[in-house]
Amino acid sequence: MADTNHVSTRWLGGMAFESTNPSGLTLRIDASPEDGGAGSGLRPKALMLSALAGCSGLDVASIIQKMKLDVRDFHIDIDADLSESQPQTYTRLILNFHFYGTNLDLKKLERAVALSVDKYCGVMAMFRNFSKITWKVILHED
Numbered sequence: 162m163a164d165t166n167h168v169s170t171r172w173l174g175g176m177a178f179e180s181t182n183p184s185g186l187t188l189r190i191d192a193s194p195e196d197g198g199a200g201s202g203l204r205p206k207a208l209m210l211s212a213l214a215g216c217s218g219l220d221v222a223s224i225i226q227k228m229k230l231d232v233r234d235f236h237i238d239i240d241a242d243l244s245e246s247q248p249q250t251y252t253r254l255i256l257n258f259h260f261y262g263t264n265l266d267l268k269k270l271e272r273a274v275a276l277s278v279d280k281y282c283g284v285m286a287m288f289r290n291f292s293k294i295t296w297k298v299i300l301h302e303d
Contacts, residue, residue: 177202204250209288214256214285220277221258228269231263233303241292254267254288256296263303271298 170180170190176198177191214237225232233284235258235271242253245282258274278285278296287296 175199179292187208194281206243206249209251209256210241213254213282213284213288214239214297217256217277220281223275224273224276225270228256228267228273230266230273231264232260232270235260251288251292254295256294256297258296259299259301261301261303265302267298268302270300274298 166183170178170181172178175191176196177189179187179189181187186270188208189202190208191200191202193204194200196217206271218235218237219236223234238257238259240255240257241251243249244252256278259269260270278294285294
């Protein structure tokens with residue numbers, strides 16, 4: 162049987178919600194003031210991008226450790242285009258994987274990212290159903 166996750170999301174009033182995660186942690190979701198909220202929480206569509214970066218980031222961190230690559234730090238920037246029609250969905254994503262360190266190996270880092278993007282990241286696989294995804298690796302040598 163496949164794994165099942167349970168999330169419970171509770172209305173806090175106004176446009177704010179609190180959502181639990183299977184880890185037992187919670188996060189707050191709220192609309193921006195221009196959309197009737199107080200801006201006191203994460204926006205739902207942007208939260209999807211955070212989930213994507215987190216999923217791929219976990220993969221890449223694991224892979225670079227297994228490859229014994231000398232990476233001091235990395236982060237992922239995502240630029241995402243929304244459709245003009247309602248409901249607005251992401252149509253195009255550009256992921257930039259920034260790696261920091263000395264003697265960074267571009268080919269191996271590109272391989273690590275490719276494994277996440279093409280094979281391991283389940284959130285990426287879901288996004289592929291409705292978005293065009295491109296990515297690149299950017300090195301920042303010390």
